[in-house]
Amino acid sequence: MLAEKALVALTALKRLESERGLGVHEGTTDQVRRALEAAGILFIESGQGRGVMFLNETSGTETRQARARRVRSPT
Numbered sequence: 001m002l003a004e005k006a007l008v009a010l011t012a013l014k015r016l017e018s019e020r021g022l023g024v025h026e027g028t029t030d031q032v033r034r035a036l037e038a039a040g041i042l043f044i045e046s047g048q049g050r051g052v053m054f055l056n057e058t059s060g061t062e063t064r065q066a067r068a069r070r071v072r073s074p075t
Contacts, residue, residue, distance in 0.1 A: 006035035 003013040008028050015022040016032060033043065040055040 002032065002035060005039070006031045008032060 003010045006013070006028075008031050012024055012028045013032065016024045016028065037043070042053045042055050044051050044053055
């Protein structure tokens with residue numbers, strides 16, 4: 001589902017998730033990050049480390065950003 005939302009190949013997503021540190025294109029990483037952010041996930045970094053924060057509960061519903069894009073879309 002994430003590969004579909006990020007518009008990347010499933011094999012590229014598997015490489016990104018690999019614990020072996022397999023390389024992926026920077027564009028692939030950016031697309032996955034944008035898809036996660038659109039779903040309400042915020043990536044944070046501080047002096048104590050890195051993490052994520054969930055901005056809103058979507059529970060299967062569209063995010064406000066997704067609805068806004070759909071409404072603005074000419075298709």
